[in-house]
Amino acid sequence: MTFRAALLQITSSDDPAQNLTTVMAMLREAKAKGADFALTPEVTNCVSTSRSHQNAVLCLEEQDPMLSGLRALCRELELWLLIGSLGLKTSDPDGRFANRSILIDAQGQIVARYDKIHMFDVDVTPEETYRESDGYRPGAEAVVAETPFGKVGMTICYDVRFPYLHRSLAKAGAEILTVPAAFSHVTGAAHWEVLLRARAIETGCFVIAPAQTGQHDAVRGQSRRTHGHSMVVAPWGEVLADAGTEVGITYVDLDLNMVDKARRKVPALTHDREFGGP
Secondary structure (H helix, E strand, O other): OEEEEEEEEEOOOOOHHHHHHHHHHHHHHHHHOOOOEEEOOOOOOOOOOOHHHHHHHOOEHHHOHHHHHHHHHHHHHOOEEEEEEEEEEOOOOOOOEEEEEEEEOOOOOEEEEEEOOOOOEEEOOOOOEEEHHHHEOOOOOOEEEEEOOEEEEEOOHHHHHOHHHHHHHHHOOOOEEEOOEOOEHHHHHHHHHHHHHHHHHHHOOEEEEOEEEEEEOOOOOOOEEEEOOOEEEOOOOOEEEEOOOOOEEEEEEEEOHHHHHHHHHOOHHHOOOOOOOO
């Protein structure tokens, strides 16, 4: 019932090949240090604000070099991996991309895919605005996947602000919630930790949240800054790990029995009631 998770905190550029080299080296290190399950942040392959650049460098899933490279590496290392997300081209008529989290097993097979449901369309400050739905089309299906470490409910970044999604995952059997992110440094400083802790407490799940960090280089488009602080939260709400803002790997040994203990103390998942209004 115990396993070692390795959270990769990185500063992805807008060059997918460069990012693949970085991630592969970190995964080899994680495996050498005993990781059973490694996780990368949102948009591991490319952090970019330029739609034209994304069109030039992103691929369809079946053609994506990072996905094929990481699948082969998982098979070589016999390592489970959650690619927090990849920006991928789709066949949608409007040309929008998918923001897709992909779970890979120790044989390099894709076990589950989840497309981010909630789009980050916000005005954080007059200078920092985002319209994720301009370039990415939202997903429409929640996903729980079986692993040797427990059932995993898959989410991405802005999803963390929507408690009903996480509750539905927990009620469908999830014991671990993954929240890979490229969180704004402004909203991250204010809300990141408290949102992650709330989702853990409400569901009695482990929350594992690998994050992008720092200033992201951009050949085209605006540079972007992310919050960092990859985090693991226990089912009772304790922060078990906080990676700060440096690039690196954070290791946490997790005991799945803690899920059952937390839910026995406060069995809120069994206390739903129908109600009318407002």
